[in-house]
Amino acid sequence: MPCRPQGSPLNHLKQHDVLTLSARFIYLNYGLAFWMGSRFLVDGSVGLSQILTIQLAIMIGAFALGNVAPNIQAVTSAVAAANKIYAVIDRVSPLDPASTEGKKLDAVQGNVELRNIKHIYPSRPEVVVMEDVNLLIPAGKSTALVGASGSGKSTIVGLVERFYDPVGGSVYIDGHDVKGLNLCWLRRQISLVSQEPVLFATSIYDNIKHGLIGTTQEQESEKAVRELVERAAKMANVSTANGIKSSLRHTLYAKTLDEMMF
Ligand SMILES: Nc1ncnc2c1ncn2[C@@H]1O[C@H](COP(=O)(O)OP(=O)(O)O)[C@@H](O)[C@H]1O
Numbered sequence: 263m264p265c266r267p268q269g270s271p272l273n274h275l276k277q278h279d280v281l282t283l284s285a286r287f288i289y290l291n292y293g294l295a296f297w298m299g300s301r302f303l304v305d306g307s308v309g310l311s312q313i314l315t316i317q318l319a320i321m322i323g324a325f326a327l328g329n330v331a332p333n334i335q336a337v338t339s340a341v342a343a344a345n346k347i348y349a350v351i352d353r354v355s356p357l358d359p360a361s362t363e364g365k366k367l368d369a370v371q372g373n374v375e376l377r378n379i380k381h382i383y384p385s386r387p388e389v390v391v392m393e394d395v396n397l398l399i400p401a402g403k404s405t406a407l408v409g410a411s412g413s414g415k416s417t418i419v420g421l422v423e424r425f426y427d428p429v430g431g432s433v434y435i436d437g438h439d440v441k442g443l444n445l446c447w448l449r450r451q452i453s454l455v456s457q458e459p460v461l462f463a464t465s466i467y468d469n470i471k472h473g474l475i476g477t478t479q480e481q482e483s484e485k486a487v488r489e490l491v492e493r494a495a496k497m498a499n500v501s502t503a504n505g506i507k508s509s510l511r512h513t514l515y516a517k518t519l520d521e522m523m524f
């Protein structure tokens with residue numbers, strides 16, 4: 263990458279101008295305080311101690327105000343950035359995860375099908391990410407999607423979880439269009455370990471236990487929860503089933519990730 267100069271002459275000029283302006287402001291304040299103070303002292307309306315108090319208050323206040331000036335640029339940039347952030351936060355998503363509408367299926371087998379999917383991300387309307395994609399993922403089979411970075415693998419997961427609605431075509435789960443299913447229910451049927459999973463700063467045991475939040479097993483006894491967590495650990499090959507010694511297994515459950523790494 264070409265090396266950029268540290269700051270253009272224009273930037274220096276601006277900084278210099280701001281500093282000069284703040285210094286000018288401070289000295290004008292001193293001048294005003296001395297001039298007006300001497301007039302009050304001569305006509306006897308104010309005593310010397312009061313003038314000194316006012317003088318000091320003006321000096322300290324003017325200094326503090328003068329120091330604010332160079333930071334005004336940072337404040338205006340922060341206001342502009344906050345504006346953009348709040349616009350994103352305040353945007354009401356057309357897909358409401360708290361909605362009670364939509365079907366909840368009694369049982370899910372897990373057949374996933376994409377039919378004639380065309381997808382364009384709302385933030386990049388000029389790029390067609392998917393055009394007429396058909397895909398059938400049968401239940402109970404391990405299916406691998408292989409493709410170059412940016413080819414749309416994560417987009418497929420996002421469409422199945424209904425983070426976005428495709429522009430054309432539909433996604434079906436067991437033959438039901440996901441648009442007709444209850445959103446919250448749909449997302450509860452899917453477990454996703456993404457490329458960069460977020461682990462909380464607690465033990466592995468507690469991290470696995472977080473998976474129970476919002477499920478019917480959340481309120482079960484400590485023993486039942488422990489069994490569930492251990493079963494999940496076994497399925498993910500982080501347990502004795504995979505030949506890990508019980509002492510290490512204990513460490514894995516009790517210690518936080520940071521403690522294990524350092
Ligand atoms: N939230 C998004 N907004 C706009 N474009 C996106 C978004 N997510 C992914 N893309 C674009 O969609 C294309 C497919 O991305 P993605 O599904 O993440 O690919 P993969 O997972 O195969 O690496 C890429 O060109 C990517 O830049």
Ligand SMILES: [Mg+2]
Binds near residue numbers: 415416417457
């Ligand atoms: Mg991806």
